Amino acid sequence: MIRPADPDHRPPADVVAFPLRSSDGALAHVSPSSIRDYLQCSLRFYFKRVLGLPEPGSVSLHLGKAVHAGIQAYWIARWRGGDASTEAVLASYQTAFAAHEQEASVSFAEEERETTLAKGESLLRAYCESEHAQTEAKPIGVEVKLQDDFPELPSPLLGYVDLVLSAADGPVVCDFKTVAATPNVELEAFLHEGQLCAYQLLIEEATGQPVSARELVFLVKTKTPKVIVHRLPPADEAARERFWSMAQAMVDGVYHERWHPQPGMHCGWCPYRGPCARWRGGNDVA
Amino acid sequence: MAIVLEANYCKKLGLPGYSSHQYGVTIRAELGDINQVPEESERVYRLLQTSVDRELQQTGWLPQGRQPGSTTTPSQADPSSPPPTGEDTWTCSPKQRELILRLVEEHALDKQAINELARQRFGKGVRSLNKLEASGLIDELLERHGGKGQAARSPRRGSTRRTAPTGRAP
Numbered sequence: 001m002i003r004p005a006d007p008d009h010r011p012p013a014d015v016v017a018f019p020l021r022s023s024d025g026a027l028a029h030v031s032p033s034s035i036r037d038y039l040q041c042s043l044r045f046y047f048k049r050v051l052g053l054p055e056p057g058s059v060s061l062h063l064g065k066a067v068h069a070g071i072q073a074y075w076i077a078r079w080r081g082g083d084a085s086t087e088a089v090l091a092s093y094q095t096a097f098a099a100h101e102q103e104a105s106v107s108f109a110e111e112e113r114e115t116t117l118a119k120g121e122s123l124l125r126a127y128c129e130s131e132h133a134q135t136e137a138k139p140i141g142v143e144v145k146l147q148d149d150f151p152e153l154p155s156p157l158l159g160y161v162d163l164v165l166s167a168a169d170g171p172v173v174c175d176f177k178t179v180a181a182t183p184n185v186e187l188e189a190f191l192h193e194g195q196l197c198a199y200q201l202l203i204e205e206a207t208g209q210p211v212s213a214r215e216l217v218f219l220v221k222t223k224t225p226k227v228i229v230h231r232l233p234p235a236d237e238a239a240r241e242r243f244w245s246m247a248q249a250m251v252d253g254v255y256h257e258r259w260h261p262q263p264g265m266h267c268g269w270c271p272y273r274g275p276c277a278r279w280r281g282g283n284d285v286a
Numbered sequence: 287m288a289i290v291l292e293a294n295y296c297k298k299l300g301l302p303g304y305s306s307h308q309y310g311v312t313i314r315a316e317l318g319d320i321n322q323v324p325e326e327s328e329r330v331y332r333l334l335q336t337s338v339d340r341e342l343q344q345t346g347w348l349p350q351g352r353q354p355g356s357t358t359t360p361s362q363a364d365p366s367s368p369p370p371t372g373e374d375t376w377t378c379s380p381k382q383r384e385l386i387l388r389l390v391e392e393h394a395l396d397k398q399a400i401n402e403l404a405r406q407r408f409g410k411g412v413r414s415l416n417k418l419e420a421s422g423l424i425d426e427l428l429e430r431h432g433g434k435g436q437a438a439r440s441p442r443r444g445s446t447r448r449t450a451p452t453g454r455a456p
Contacts, residue, residue: 079407079422080407080426140408140418140419140422141418141419141421141422142422144418144421144422144425145421146417146418146421148417151339151340151342151343154335164418171418203418205417206416206417206418206421207416207417207418207419208416
């Protein structure tokens with residue numbers, strides 16, 4: 001309990017050294033993915049973002065990154081008056097696909113590489129022909145990194161926004177998702193609300209304009225690829241408060257180094273099940 | 287033996303038009319036990335930071351009457367207000383301004399040409415670009431001319447030219 005100090009009474013004080021925390025640096029910034037990682041499973045966050053244990057790449061992640069690169073090439077070309085033809089987009093996609101192979105260890109099964117490469121090409125062809133790609137709206141940001149300080153958080157908020165389109169009543173935020181099957185858009189909107197809210201906050205901060213809409217653009221990897229656009233209104237005050245509360249919960253948990261297993265469906269594809277099973281508490285990993 | 291804990295928290299924020307404001311709070315308190323220092327220090331720090339952050343949001347009067355975006359909600363912002371004019375007034379962040387000027391200097395770029403590029407892409411001159419637009423211009427300048435020295439920075443996420451990150455995940 002703190003009592004008011006006696007200004008005339010100044011006893012010598014010992015220097016107290018504070019030990020470095022293992023999580024120092026994990027809060028250099030806060031991003032939608034770091035919030036999601038911590039809230040989904042704090043122990044996974046610890047393994048991935050504090051200990052930096054390697055996370056083997058998956059085929060679907062590899063494909064998703066390369067497809068994003070193709071979409072990025074399309075919109076940059078649209079923005080700058082370059083070659084936005086399907087052939088040019090596919091060339092960018094193929095280059096990115098090969099480049100990611102050099103960066104990450106992806107284990108393709110026999111003939112899986114060619115099948116995956118072709119799947120991405122057909123997805124991008126479907127996108128280039130879609131209404132979303134043919135829109136008259138001009139891009140004002142493509143794969144843009146935004147970072148800003150907000151009074152609600154002790155660390156800056158960071159986000160990479162796939163696409164920002166201009167509109168008469170304010171910018172439109174677009175996020176692309178490659179998915180295996182036709183999505184339940186309502187559920188997906190619920191799952192990605194925090195990410196979209198973060199992007200909205202960053203864009204409004206960077207432009208001084210209110211965001212008019214948010215779009216989840218699903219590229220569905222079915223035999224005949226589909227492009228599904230789910231348009232959402234901007235996050236209201238309640239959604240913003242909910243986002244900040246989630247972000248603050250994550251910051252508080254990381255700061256106090258609260259890690260523990262949170263078993264669930266996500267354990268089925270978690271790469272850290274081995275160290276998780278050996279975990280005995282705190283920062284102890286056998 | 288009583289221990290005096292003296293804590294000071296001060297924050298200075300940059301504001302548009304070369305303005306800034308700062309505010310700090312200092313408190314002194316007496317503790318009965320040295321072992322209370324870490325816990326009380328952490329508590330006092332949070333208390334002071336919260337107090338300072340809350341007060342700093344009231345920026346008061348600003349030159350050219352511009353309010354920083356960080357303290358206004360979009361509904362309060364006035365997009366129709368004219369951008370600030372003046373030889374050295376930029377709308378983007380100080381870091382972005384610094385990087386654009388450094389790129390111009392390092393690559394001996396024509397300022398008029400850069401201004402024209404900004405007008406083509408965004409319909410306004412370089413000084414009027416907001417943070418999002420400035421980010422787009424910087425990306426294009428880096429892709430056209432490359433970065434060297436301190437002007438170099440990581441290219442876009444997903445770019446095939448991006449080097450593997452050495453730090454933590456984003």
